[in-house]
Amino acid sequence: MGVVTMASRARPELIRTLGEHIATVGRMPLLGTVAYRDPEADTHVPRTNSAQRLKALDGALTVAPALAEALTGAGGPVLLVDDLSDTGWTLAVAARLLRRAGAPGVFPLVLAVQG
Known part of the structure; x- marks a missing residue:
């Protein structure tokens, strides 16, 4: 098992340090971050329908090769840490993306749910 963080535009330091602490306390490796391909692009869609939200995310996220390599050696599911979930x-x-890159399972951990 390992820890993966989501890139956060609003709270990058919070998610980075939270992921590090969870990894340390849980004695799990911190594998990396699911990042935005273009950190400056606006992928946020106000509470609209799912098709519009999914379209905004199409191709917006990426798993770096180093993270993909770490996933194949993780030996179990990963904990995906994010700061906020609006639509899910x-x-x-x-x-x-993590499953396609080799993670056998993904458990989400979200600090806040809005909506």
Whole structure:
């Protein structure tokens, strides 16, 4: 098992340090971060329908080669740490990318749920 963080535009330091602390306390490796391909692009869609939110996320997230390599050697599911879930689509897309990159399972941990 390992820890993966989501890139956060609003609270990057919070998510980075939280991921580090969880990894330390849980004695798990911190594997890396699911990042935005273009950190400056606005992928936030106000509470609209799922099709529009999913379209905004299409191709927006990426799993770096180093993270993909770490996932194949993780030996179990990963804990995906994020700061906020509004619609749940960002977590779903990130989890799918992690599974495709080799994670046998993904458990989301979100600090706040809005909506």
